[in-house]
Amino acid sequence: MSDKKASNQMWGGRFASGPAAIMEAINASIGFDRKLYAQDIRGSIAHSEMLAETGIISAADQQKIAHGLNTILREIEDGKFEFSTRLEDIHMNVEARLAELIGPAAGRLHTARSRNDQVAIDFRLWVKDEFHRVAEALKGLIAAFLERAEQHAATVMPGFTHLQTAQPVTFGHHCMAYVEMFARDLSRVRDAIQRMDESPLGAAALAGTGFPIDRFRTAKALGFREPTRNSLDSVSDRDYALEFLSVAAICATHLSRLAEEIVIWSTPQFGFVRLSDSFSTGSSIMPQKKNPDAAELVRAKTGRVNGHLVGLLTVMKGLPLTYSKDMQEDKEAVFDAAETLDLMLAAMTGMVGDMTVNEQAMKKAAGSGYSTATDLADWLVRSLGMPFREAHHVTGRAVALAESKKVGLEKLTLDDLKSIHGGITEDIFSVLSVQNSVKSRTSFGGTAPAEVRKQVRYWKKRLTKA
Numbered sequence: 078m079s080d081k082k083a084s085n086q087m088w089g090g091r092f093a094s095g096p097a098a099i100m101e102a103i104n105a106s107i108g109f110d111r112k113l114y115a116q117d118i119r120g121s122i123a124h125s126e127m128l129a130e131t132g133i134i135s136a137a138d139q140q141k142i143a144h145g146l147n148t149i150l151r152e153i154e155d156g157k158f159e160f161s162t163r164l165e166d167i168h169m170n171v172e173a174r175l176a177e178l179i180g181p182a183a184g185r186l187h188t189a190r191s192r193n194d195q196v197a198i199d200f201r202l203w204v205k206d207e208f209h210r211v212a213e214a215l216k217g218l219i220a221a222f223l224e225r226a227e228q229h230a231a232t233v234m235p236g237f238t239h240l241q242t243a244q245p246v247t248f249g250h251h252c253m254a255y256v257e258m259f260a261r262d263l264s265r266v267r268d269a270i271q272r273m274d275e276s277p278l279g280a281a282a283l284a285g286t287g288f289p290i291d292r293f294r295t296a297k298a299l300g301f302r303e304p305t306r307n308s309l310d311s312v313s314d315r316d317y318a319l320e321f322l323s324v325a326a327i328c329a330t331h332l333s334r335l336a337e338e339i340v341i342w343s344t345p346q347f348g349f350v351r352l353s354d355s356f357s358t359g360s361s362i363m364p365q366k367k368n369p370d371a372a373e374l375v376r377a378k379t380g381r382v383n384g385h386l387v388g389l390l391t392v393m394k395g396l397p398l399t400y401s402k403d404m405q406e407d408k409e410a411v412f413d414a415a416e417t418l419d420l421m422l423a424a425m426t427g428m429v430g431d432m433t434v435n436e437q438a439m440k441k442a443a444g445s446g447y448s449t450a451t452d453l454a455d456w457l458v459r460s461l462g463m464p465f466r467e468a469h470h471v472t473g474r475a476v477a478l479a480e481s482k483k484v485g486l487e488k489l490t491l492d493d494l495k496s497i498h499g500g501i502t503e504d505i506f507s508v509l510s511v512q513n514s515v516k517s518r519t520s521f522g523g524t525a526p527a528e529v530r531k532q533v534r535y536w537k538k539r540l541t542k543a
Contacts, residue, residue, distance in 0.1 A: 104402075105162040109409050113167050114153050116202040118146045120195065120278060121171070123298040125186055127291050133189065138182040145179040146171070168195050189290050191282035193312040193400045198278040200408065202299065204321050207415045208270050212543075214422040215263045215328070219256055219540055221429040226252035227533045231526040233511045234349065234439035235448055240341075242446030245511040248439060250524040253532050255335055260536070262328040263543060269324055273317035276301040280311035283399040313399040315389070318407050322386040325418045326379075332421050333379035336372040339428060343369045348438040353431045356424070371428060375421045382417055385410040443511040447476045447486050452508040452517065461500045471498050 122143050129139035149171055152158040164170045176183040229248040236246035276296035279286065285308040292304035305311040342349035356371040389410045392403050450472050457468035474497045479486050482493075487509040494501045507513055519525045522532070 101162060104165060106166045106405050106408070107160050107162055107164065107170055109412060110167045110196075111153075111160055111170075112408075112412055113196075113199040113203055114171070115150065116199040116206075117167050117171055117195070118150050120198045120202065120299060121186060122146055123295045124190055124278060126298065127295045128185070128188060130294065131289050131291055133288055133290070134185045138185050141179040141182040142175070142186050145175045145183065148178055149174050166192075166196075167199070168192050189279070189281065189286040189288040191280075191312075193282050194277050194280040196404075197280070197312050197314070198276060198299070200411075201273060201277065201317055204317050204411065205270060205273060205300075207411075208266050208273075208321065208324075211324075211328075211415075211418060211422070212263055212266045214419060214426070215259050215266065216540060216543060218422055218426045218429065219259050219263070219536070221426050222252045222256045222259070223533055223536055223540070225249070225429060225434075226256065226529060229434060229436075230529040230533070231515075232434065232436050232439060233443045233515055235443045235445065236524070242442070242448045244451055245443040245448050245514045246518075246524040247515055247526060247529055248434060248436075249526070249529040249533070250515075253529060253536075255331070256532075256536050258331045258334075259328070260539075262324065262331060265324045265327065267543075269317070269320045272320070274302040275305045276303070277305045277311035277314070279304060280308035283312050284308055309399050313396070313404075315393055315404060315407050318411050319386070319389055319393065321411055322382070322389055322414055325414045326383045326386045329379040329382040329418060329421060332425050333376045335425060336376040339372040339432070340369050340376070343372075343432075347442070348435050349442070350435065351433040352428060353433075355431060356428045371424050375424055378417050378421055382414045385414040440511065444485055444487070447479060449486055449509050449511060449514045450476055452514045453486060453505065455517075456505055456508045457498070457501075460502070460504065461498075 125134070125139045125142045125146075128134040129136050149158065152174075158170075158174070160170055161173075164173055172183065172186065175186065226249040229252065230250075232248040233245055234248045234251065235242040236244050236251070276292065276299055278295050278299070279290050279292035296302070296304040305314075339350065339352070341347055343352055352369055352371070356369070389407055392406050396403055453475060454465065454468040454472040457463045457471055458465050461468075463471070475486060475489065475494060478493060478497065479489055482489070487506065491501070491503055491505075494505060508517065515524050516526065519528055522528070
């Protein structure tokens with residue numbers, strides 16, 4: 078059968094000739110929606126089984142259909158299937174090949190079904206599968222951070238605000254911040270799967286069908302909780318695609334923030350971490366350079382994912398119910414965002430597990446910038462009963478004195494401190510070291526090593542149930 082003849086038959090008698098070349102080019106989606114082949118065949122087999130069980134088609138025709146579809150699946154996976162742009166999309170390509178393989182029985186497959194609910198079920202299945210892949214990748218990244226956090230629960234480093242040293246924390250505590258961030262991403266994935274876990278198959282073009290189909294049967298066969306409850310919404314809903322892109326954009330933003338920190342930390346000026354050769358490149362002219370290109374590319378790819386979200390929101394914003402051809406533009410955005418996010422998660426998981434932590438550089442930096450000033454103020458409140466605002470003022474004077482002497486707070490003498498406030502005693506020095514500072518932060522969720530280890534145990538246990 079020629080492509081042109083097949084195209085005309087698929088479109089029906091309304092079109093006497095094939096579309097013009099430009100129309101064919103703008104209308105065809107097979108270049109990208111071929112990714113849906115497995116979901117398309119899976120949905121068609123489930124639909125055919127339901128049609129046979131309800132007596133709409135014969136068992137013999139259903140067996141032919143199932144055999145033909147499985148043959149097509151093998152052809153595609155073996156690289157032997159010839160995709161045709163004249164047949165527009167994956168649905169028509171599969172259906173045309175099925176007709177070649179089994180003859181007239183192929184025409185019964187589309188009973189009580191439209192391409193509208195067909196693409197809706199295919200795409201929903203694909204997005205659901207990808208959500209599960211993202212969930213597993215996130216669990217791997219979280220596990221890598223938990224391992225790092227446990228190793229470095231007591232490794233002191235500076236905590237920053239405005240990218241300036243604020244208070245000492247531990248590297249383990251810093252790692253656990255990313256555990257929280259990526260765990261929220263994992264939670265969003267789980268929530269999104271729950272919301273999209275409904276099958277649109279059987280909504281047909283937009284109004285349902287007069288055939289006695291069993292939508293609950295196909296929903297169960299395809300792994301959905303239940304069928305969708307409104308045929309109009311079923312074929313026009315792309316919330317699951319938007320939500321995938323939204324989850325991807327938020328996750329990518331978290332990855333980008335982490336990438337930025339890795340870029341900063343790996344500079345000679347910081348020297349907190351060193352990336353392995355596996356995640357670095359050199360310079361074509363400067364032999365001393367070791368560039369954190371993997372982290373930089375993760376940071377850059379976030380803009381790509383964010384752009385896809387804005388793009389699909391823009392496609393959907395003006396569409397009346399129900400289906401419009403505009404929706405064909407949904408897939409490339411989701412496919413590319415999914416592929417990009419998968420790569421970003423894999424790269425970042427590798428970097429976190431592979432990088433070398435420079436504990437000495439972190440410890441040295443932790444004491445810079447008078448990072449224990451808040452500890453001094455807290456001591457004044459606890460030990461002398463001083464109102465915090467007054468303690469803040471006294472501490473500010475101590476910092477000014479240390480600056481004038483070009484020393485750290487812990488290097489001031491007792492006489493220096495008494496000159497600022499006579500009530501200060503030798504005990505003040507117990508809180509001015511960075512190690513004692515982090516040990517004192519024992520509030521729930523704080524940076525004390527014991528608290529970090531407690532949170533690691535909690536998340537390890539929770540991750541096994543995720």
